[in-house]
Amino acid sequence: xxxxxxxxxxxxxxxxxxxxxxxxxxxxxxxxxxxxxxxxxxxxxxxxxxxxxxxxxxxxxxxxxxxxxxxxxxxxxxxxxxxxxxxxxxxxxxxxxxxxxxxxxxxxxxxxxxxxxxxxxxxxxxxxxxxxxxxxxxxxxxxx
Amino acid sequence: xxxxxxxxxxxxxxxxxxxxxxxxxxxxxxxxxxxxxxxxxxxxxxxxxxxxxxxxxxxxxxxxxxxxxxxxxxxxxxxxxxxxxxxxxxxxxxxxxxxxxxxxxxxxxxxxxxxxxxxxxxxxxxxxxxxxxxxxxxxxxxxxxxxxxxxxxxxxxxxxxxxxxxxxxxxxxxxxxxxxxxxxxxxxxxxxxxxxxxxxxxxxxxxxxxxxxxxxxxxxxxxxxxxxxxxxxxxxxxxxxxxxxxxxxxxxxxxxxxxxxxxxxxxxxxxxxxxxxxxxxxxxxxxxxxxxxxxxxxxxxxxxxxxxxxxxxxxxxxxxxxxxxxxxxxxxxxxxxxxxxxxxxxxxxxxxxxxxxxxxxxxxxxxxxxxxxxxxxxxxxxxxxxxxxxxxxxxxxxxxxxxxxxxxxxxxxxxxxxxxxxxxxxxxxxxxxxxxxxxxxxxxxxxxxxxxxxxxxxxxxxxxxxxxxxxxxxxxxxxxxxxxxxxxxxxxxxxxxxxxxxxxxxxxxxxxxxxxxxxxxxxxxxxxxxxxxxxxxxxxxxxxxxxxxxxxxxxxxxxxxxxxxxxxxxxxxxxxxxxxxxxxxxxxxxxxxxxxxxxxxxxxxxxxxxxxxxxxxxxxxxxxxxxxxxxxxxxxxxxxxxxxxxxxxxxxxxxxxxxxxxxxxxxxxxxxxxxxxxxxxxxxxxxxxxxxxxxxxxxxxxxxxxxxxxxxxxxxxxxxxxxxxxxxxxxxx
Numbered sequence: 001x002x003x004x005x006x007x008x009x010x011x012x013x014x015x016x017x018x019x020x021x022x023x024x025x026x027x028x029x030x031x032x033x034x035x036x037x038x039x040x041x042x043x044x045x046x047x048x049x050x051x052x053x054x055x056x057x058x059x060x061x062x063x064x065x066x067x068x069x070x071x072x073x074x075x076x077x078x079x080x081x082x083x084x085x086x087x088x089x090x091x092x093x094x095x096x097x098x099x100x101x102x103x104x105x106x107x108x109x110x111x112x113x114x115x116x117x118x119x120x121x122x123x124x125x126x127x128x129x130x131x132x133x134x135x136x137x138x139x140x141x142x143x144x
Numbered sequence: 145x146x147x148x149x150x151x152x153x154x155x156x157x158x159x160x161x162x163x164x165x166x167x168x169x170x171x172x173x174x175x176x177x178x179x180x181x182x183x184x185x186x187x188x189x190x191x192x193x194x195x196x197x198x199x200x201x202x203x204x205x206x207x208x209x210x211x212x213x214x215x216x217x218x219x220x221x222x223x224x225x226x227x228x229x230x231x232x233x234x235x236x237x238x239x240x241x242x243x244x245x246x247x248x249x250x251x252x253x254x255x256x257x258x259x260x261x262x263x264x265x266x267x268x269x270x271x272x273x274x275x276x277x278x279x280x281x282x283x284x285x286x287x288x289x290x291x292x293x294x295x296x297x298x299x300x301x302x303x304x305x306x307x308x309x310x311x312x313x314x315x316x317x318x319x320x321x322x323x324x325x326x327x328x329x330x331x332x333x334x335x336x337x338x339x340x341x342x343x344x345x346x347x348x349x350x351x352x353x354x355x356x357x358x359x360x361x362x363x364x365x366x367x368x369x370x371x372x373x374x375x376x377x378x379x380x381x382x383x384x385x386x387x388x389x390x391x392x393x394x395x396x397x398x399x400x401x402x403x404x405x406x407x408x409x410x411x412x413x414x415x416x417x418x419x420x421x422x423x424x425x426x427x428x429x430x431x432x433x434x435x436x437x438x439x440x441x442x443x444x445x446x447x448x449x450x451x452x453x454x455x456x457x458x459x460x461x462x463x464x465x466x467x468x469x470x471x472x473x474x475x476x477x478x479x480x481x482x483x484x485x486x487x488x489x490x491x492x493x494x495x496x497x498x499x500x501x502x503x504x505x506x507x508x509x510x511x512x513x514x515x516x517x518x519x520x521x522x523x524x525x526x527x528x529x530x531x532x533x534x535x536x537x538x539x540x541x542x543x544x545x546x547x548x549x550x551x552x553x554x555x556x557x558x559x560x561x562x563x564x565x566x567x568x569x570x571x572x573x574x575x576x577x578x579x580x581x582x583x584x585x586x587x588x589x590x591x592x593x594x595x596x597x598x599x600x601x602x603x604x605x606x607x608x609x610x611x612x613x614x615x616x617x618x619x620x621x622x623x624x625x626x627x628x629x630x631x632x633x634x635x636x637x638x639x640x641x642x643x644x645x646x647x648x649x650x651x652x653x654x655x656x657x658x659x660x661x662x663x664x665x666x667x668x669x670x671x672x673x674x675x676x677x678x679x680x681x682x683x684x685x686x687x688x689x690x691x692x693x694x695x696x697x698x699x700x701x702x703x704x705x706x707x708x709x710x711x712x713x714x715x716x717x718x719x720x721x722x723x724x725x726x727x728x729x730x731x732x733x734x735x736x737x738x739x740x741x742x743x744x745x746x747x748x749x750x751x752x753x754x755x756x757x758x759x760x761x762x763x764x765x766x767x768x769x770x771x772x773x774x775x776x777x778x779x780x781x782x783x784x785x786x787x788x789x790x791x792x793x794x795x796x797x798x799x800x801x802x803x804x805x806x807x808x809x810x811x812x813x814x815x816x817x818x819x820x821x822x823x824x825x826x827x828x829x830x831x832x833x834x835x836x837x838x839x840x841x842x843x844x845x846x847x848x849x850x851x852x853x854x855x856x857x858x859x860x861x862x863x864x865x866x867x868x869x870x871x872x873x874x875x876x877x
Contacts, residue, residue, distance in 0.1 A: 035689055044703065045697050054685070
């Protein structure tokens with residue numbers, strides 16, 4: 001049985017392993033970093049620590065949020081001992097999943113997302129896409 | 145250093161390890177000193193006690209191999225101490241090997257908690273073999289007659305307890321990790337303090353303001369003291385060098401006398417850690433490449449013994465370390481030939497370079513002048529690594545060398561890495577921090593000096609600063625916030641164009657920066673503040689952006705990027721030689737020296753106010769000053785004018801003689817609004833002579849200028865006005 005922390009980005013419901021999530025914080029003022037890649041939203045101040053915030057919409061190849069949308073939420077995940085904030089539209093909750101996930105990307109899902117998913121689960125009302133947090137944050141190790 | 149061994153924590157072992165390491169350092173020093181003073185009974189006693197203590201404790205803790213080894217050393221030392229045998233080169237070398245072996249065994253114990261199985265019997269028998277004077281024994285360093293004549297050893301056999309070096313009872317041993325934690329916490333405290341102070345700026349509660357000021361003072365004090373606890377004398381690194389010098393000079397057949405000046409100079413331990421390897425490399429280099437073999441020296445009319453001087457001193461908030469040798473020096477011709485051969489510079493380039501510039505080529509990667517590769521140095525990894533390492537901690541390396549007389553390598557390094565003074569600037573609506581160390585001067589672009597004053601020479605923007613052309617870099621362009629400036633045609637040199645573009649009318653500042661010996665101006669929109677900032681590293685996703693040296697959190701909690709001046713300059717290509725040529729193509733006209741008003745604050749302290757920021761000078765009776773809500777105001781030309789006493793603002797305290805009944809006011813008017821700066825005395829109007837170096841950490845000062853023969857602080861009028869009237873600019877604009 002796996003526990004996933006879920007959140008909404010665009011029309012999708014995503015989940016990451018609960019153990020990776022350090023905390024959820026409301027939107028903080030973001031300092032953009034000029035010249036960084038578009039997936040990097042900027043830097044936030046989390047109780048005196050400077051964290052990189054990743055714009056999940058951009059990272060997942062989704063369109064920017066409509067104007068007037070509610071402020072995004074920071075999901076702080078800790079991967080390879082560095083906390084990074086993922087900017088999401090809205091927080092879901094903790095979802096227990098006990099089924100075996102689909103390994104292939106469902107046809108209704110943007111194929112570009114495939115590489116960043118570990119699998120998909122069917123919930124009664126929605127599809128839950130489990131994200132591969134490490135792959136998600138592996139951006140630009142190469143570019144650097 | 146945190147020993148994390150499996151099994152039950154051996155506190156006794158930990159104490160033993162820490163003490164032994166200290167003792168070994170002492171032992172090394174003592175043995176080397178003994179070579180120069182072979183008859184010193186004090187040194188022999190000290191060495192004997194140290195080994196005896198290690199032997200005693202290792203027996204107690206059941207480290208038998210260590211005990212066996214130190215016992216062999218002790219036997220030899222006991223005879224030396226009793227003057228039965230004399231200290232020879234061989235014996236000293238054997239004892240130094242003993243120190244190395246003991247150190248290695250201790251390291252093994254520290255890592256694994258148990259002794260290694262390494263066989264030490266060879267060293268044990270070597271030590272035992274030196275117990276008797278043999279015929280073929282090397283020439284004793286001290287004549288035997290000398291040692292025989294000295295008095296027999298004192299009879300007391302020291303016990304491990306009294307064998308310990310006199311421990312100063314007023315000091316305690318503190319784990320380095322605890323100090324690091326303290327330093328981090330103080331960093332956070334400084335941030336919180338800045339935050340509190342900035343929030344309180346809008347408050348009118350004087351009692352609260354006073355408590356905050358007190359808190360602020362205590363915080364600064366605390367920060368300073370905690371930083372002091374992390375300071376260690378440079379000697380902690382230097383003390384390893386006599387051994388390096390001794391071993392190496394023997395190996396390569398040189399005679400070297402090592403001298404040290406300023407051993408007590410203190411540096412933050414993180415800095416010390418970072419300079420250890422570069423320093424050792426430079427010392428090895430000086431012996432291998434610098435100091436010549438004795439016969440060559442004698443032939444050149446020098447002393448057979450070369451001198452290697454290490455010098456450390458503090459200056460202008462930085463530490464300077466010099467490695468000076470009186471060896472062969474660096475021959476620019478040899479360097480140039482080598483650079484040509486390695487393809488590091490073309491013949492035409494070398495032609496144009498000065499001897500000094502050519503010598504700097506040794507810092508290029510892949511440069512090595514050793515004609516024969518030795519195991520000492522000259523493997524082509526070296527000087528460039530030294531340079532990278534030192535620059536990595538915000539320092540710089542310089543070399544001055546004269547063929548035949550020797551070389552001086554000078555390292556300039558910051559005192560600490562964690563907290564640095566920085567200038568915050570505004571650009572395209574965002575704030576950025578620039579480490580103060582690279583800031584030379586600030587130039588305001590206002591009125592006729594506004595951006596129209598920026599000229600273009602062959603397409604590149606420049607600014608005429610006191611007769612020299614300063615290459616300019618626009619920060620917003622460099623950060624990709626606006627497209628690179630192409631709309632101004634390169635022909636508009638002079639800025640006297642008929643229709644000044646709106647762009648030209650914009651104000652702004654030029655931050656004059658120093659990067660790799662080049663000066664350039666960074667054009668920004670605003671200069672906000674100087675303050676101490678805590679440098680926070682950027683996450684791995686941003687490591688690929690070298691123009692940022694990190695980030696910091698300002699008083700209001702916002703995150704601000706710290707710019708790396710050198711990288712910004714490199715990106716903008718102003719370090720290229722073309723920029724250098726531009727700056728030498730100086731036109732003689734218009735050496736615009738800005739006039740300043742020099743005033744006395746209190747107790748003789750002076751300040752300079754740019755004259756274009758002075759509207760009028762007034763003298764008013766003390767009695768006309770009224771207090772309104774903690775601020776002082778005066779009736780001035782039918783208005784209430786806020787005033788601020790510059791002495792109070794800048795923290796100058798007089799001897800109480802300010803009880804005069806007339807007050808001198810410097811009035812600054814803009815539109816409908818005026819503020820007054822109360823000063824003790826108006827001294828003179830003068831012209832600012834030389835560049836202002838902004839290394840003063842104060843909110844209301846821009847730096848200092850040289851007026852006449854005196855260094856005078858330059859008032860930041862913008863900040864001073866805000867101190868008198870926080871809404872001065874808001875309503876005026």
